[in-house]
Amino acid sequence: MKDKKRIAFFGIKYFPSRGGTSRVAENIILNLVDDYHITIYCYKNEQAKKHIKGVEVVQFPEIKFGNFGVFLYYFLCYLHIRFLGKYDIVHAHKIDSFFFLNGLSKSAKVIATAHEAPYKRDKWGKLAKFFFKVCERRFLNFKGVKTAISRPLCDFYKEQNNVDVLFIPNGINLTEGKQHSGDIEFWPVGLPQDTPYVLFAARRIMGTKGLHTMLEAYKKMDYKGHIFIAGELDNYPAYIERIKRLATGLKVHFLGFVSPLSPLLALVERSEYFVFPSETEGMSIMLLEVATTGKPILASDIPENTQVFSQEEVLFFENKNVGDLADKIKWIENNRASFDKLGLNAQKKVASSYTWDKIVLEYKRLYQNM
Numbered sequence: 517m518k519d520k521k522r523i524a525f526f527g528i529k530y531f532p533s534r535g536g537t538s539r540v541a542e543n544i545i546l547n548l549v550d551d552y553h554i555t556i557y558c559y560k561n562e563q564a565k566k567h568i569k570g571v572e573v574v575q576f577p578e579i580k581f582g583n584f585g586v587f588l589y590y591f592l593c594y595l596h597i598r599f600l601g602k603y604d605i606v607h608a609h610k611i612d613s614f615f616f617l618n619g620l621s622k623s624a625k626v627i628a629t630a631h632e633a634p635y636k637r638d639k640w641g642k643l644a645k646f647f648f649k650v651c652e653r654r655f656l657n658f659k660g661v662k663t664a665i666s667r668p669l670c671d672f673y674k675e676q677n678n679v680d681v682l683f684i685p686n687g688i689n690l691t692e693g694k695q696h697s698g699d700i701e702f703w704p705v706g707l708p709q710d711t712p713y714v715l716f717a718a719r720r721i722m723g724t725k726g727l728h729t730m731l732e733a734y735k736k737m738d739y740k741g742h743i744f745i746a747g748e749l750d751n752y753p754a755y756i757e758r759i760k761r762l763a764t765g766l767k768v769h770f771l772g773f774v775s776p777l778s779p780l781l782a783l784v785e786r787s788e789y790f791v792f793p794s795e796t797e798g799m800s801i802m803l804l805e806v807a808t809t810g811k812p813i814l815a816s817d818i819p820e821n822t823q824v825f826s827q828e829e830v831l832f833f834e835n836k837n838v839g840d841l842a843d844k845i846k847w848i849e850n851n852r853a854s855f856d857k858l859g860l861n862a863q864k865k866v867a868s869s870y871t872w873d874k875i876v877l878e879y880k881r882l883y884q885n886m
Contacts, residue, residue: 520551520552520553521552521553521604521605521883522552522553522555522602522603522604522605523548523552523553523554523555523603523604523605523606523607523883524554524555524556524557524597524601524603524605524606524607524624525541525544525545525554525555525556525557525607525609526557526590526593526594526597526606526607526608526609526613526616526620527590527608527609527610527612527613527614528541528556528557528558528609528610529558529559529578529586529589530558530559530561531556531558531559531561531564531567531573532561532563532564532567532776534719534775535719535775535801535802536631536719536801537609537610537631538558539801540609540629540631540665540686540801541556541607541609542568543686543687543688543689543801543872544607544872544876544879545568545571546568546689546872547689547872547873547876548876548879548880549568549569549570549571550570551880552883553572554570554571554572555571555572555573555574555601555603556571556572556573556574557574557575557576557593557596557597558573558574558575558576559575559576559577559578559589560575560576560577560578561575574593574596574601576589576592576593583640583643583644583647586612587612587615587647590612590613590615590616591616594616594619594620597620597623597624598619598620598622598623601623601624603623603624604624604625604886605624605625605626605627605883605886606620606623606624606625606626606627607626607627607629607879608620608626608627608628608629609628609629609631610630610631610634611630611631611632611633611634611648611651611652611655612634612647612648612651613651614628614630614651614652614654614655614658615647615650615651615654617654617655617658617660618654618658621658621659621660625660625661625886626658626660626661627660627661627662627663627882627883627886628655628658628660628661628662628663629663629664629665629684630652630655630662630663630664630665630666630669630681630798631664631665631666631798631799632666632669632796632797632798633648633652633669633672634648635648635649635652636724636796637722637724637796638722638723638724639720639722639723639724639751639752656673656677656679661682661882661886662679662680662681662682663681663682663683663684663882664681664682664683664684664798665683665684665685665686665798665799666683666797666798666799666820666823667683667685667819667823668819668820668823669681669798670682670683682882684875684878684879685799685824685870685875686798686799686800686801686804686870686875687804687870687871687872687874687875687876688801688804688805688808688866688870688871688872689871689872689873690808690867690871699779699780699782699783699786701779702746702771702772702774702779702783704744704769704771707742707769711742712741712742712787712788713741713742713743713744713769713786713787713788714741714742714743714744714787714788714789714790714791715743715744715746715783715784715787715789715790715791716730716743716744716745716746716747716790716791716792716793717745717746717747717774717780717783717784717790717802717806718746718747718794718802719747719748719773720747720748720751720752721745721747721748721749721751721752721755721756721759722751722752722755723752723755723795724794724795724796725747725793725794725795726793726794726795726816726835726836727745727759727793728755728758728759728762729793729795729836729837729838729841730791730793730841731743731759731762731763731766731768732762732838733838733839733841733842733845734766734842734845735762735765735766736838736839736842737842737845737846739766739845740767741767741788742767742768742769743763743766743767743768743769744769744771744783744787745759745768745769745770745771746771746772746773746774746780746783747771747772747773747774748772748773749770749772771783777805780805781805781806781808781809784806784809784811785809785811787811789811789812789813789814789848789855789859790806790811790812790813790814791813791814791815792806792813792814792815792816792821793815793816793833793841794815794816794818794821795816795818795835795836796818796820797818797820797821798820799820799823799824800820800821803815803821803824803825804824804866804870807825807829807859807862807863807865807866808863808866808867809859809863810859810860810862810863811859812831812848812855812856812858812859812862813825813830813831813858813859813862814830814831814833814841814844814845814848815830815831815832815833816832816833816834816835816836817832817833817834817835818835824865824870825862825865828858828861829858829861829862829865830858830862831844831847831848831855831858832844
């Protein structure tokens with residue numbers, strides 16, 4: 517029997533995943549681990565080695581030195597792959613790791629997957645955005661296999677740079693998170709368990725997640741219900757201060773970062789509906805995961821969202837438009853049965869088109885051709 521190909525995953529920081537890019541890589545690995553010898557490079561974590569059976573792990577400590585610390589981490593991973601690793605294929609993820617693409621290509625065949633254009637996010641300074649654009653240029657000039665999880669991003673690269681990038685979407689595992697538990701751990705102290713609420717969730721709460729637009733809309737309509745906000749609050753103090761000012765007068769409950777997936781989905785299932793006001797995305801895994809519950813979704817109409825769902829599956833509001841969002845919230849209150857139907861339609865869409873068992877076949881085809 518022919519030996520399995522050896523594949524290294526590069527550009528990932530968290531294993532087990534904490535969402536985002538690491539979540540995508542983790543799902544790909546879960547669906548490929550029986551067919552390949554897989555090694556993942558990640559931050560040091562006592563759970564990493566036993567997280568997915570059969571996956572080898574190379575760990576480096578997280579360097580607490582801001583953006584430069586992340587660069588140093590990627591550099592250490594690169595050195596290990598370049599001089600110590602013996603791989604057939606390196607699968608690189610995220611624009612900021614693409615600085616090392618040419619060097620990686622000297623050790624193995626390389627596939628590079630772009631997840632978003634990070635310089636569009638407000639959390640980065642001018643130097644970081646310049647660095648991302650340098651890395652993006654290396655990606656566009658790269659002669660190996662280039663993919664992206666976002667069709668609008670692929671279209672952008674074709675229109676602006678005449679570069680073909682293969683679109684392979686994100687997906688979900690339908691069996692994952694089914695044993696919902698632990699939501700009580702995140703429940704606001706003193707609030708009755710049967711309290712109805714709407715839910716917003718992100719890993720990190722930052723400006724481009726659009727929470728300020730959401731709170732302004734609920735404030736505009738003098739909303740009397742409860743609002744649960746899940747996400748880290750300790751990364752962008754000036755923005756969080758703004759959010760807490762906007763929350764004044766509303767029944768807002770800050771839950772912190774909700775992890776793992778099962779308690780988050782439990783909170784989604786208990787909510788009235790999920791609000792996703794993000795101003796920019798790659799292709800949101802969270803949006804797909806929420807849709808698996810059948811709960812209705814109110815989301816911004818950014819191309820990254822409308823590429824996945826239609827108006828028959830998600831209620832969209834105009835991105836960054838407080839007035840339009842408030843109007844949509846009022847519509848929900850008067851048309852609840854129609855809104856609930858959208859949630860069921862979105863659930864069917866994900867089950868038919870966005871499951872990893874189908875999507876991963878595209879990656880397998882690429883690996884085999886390489």
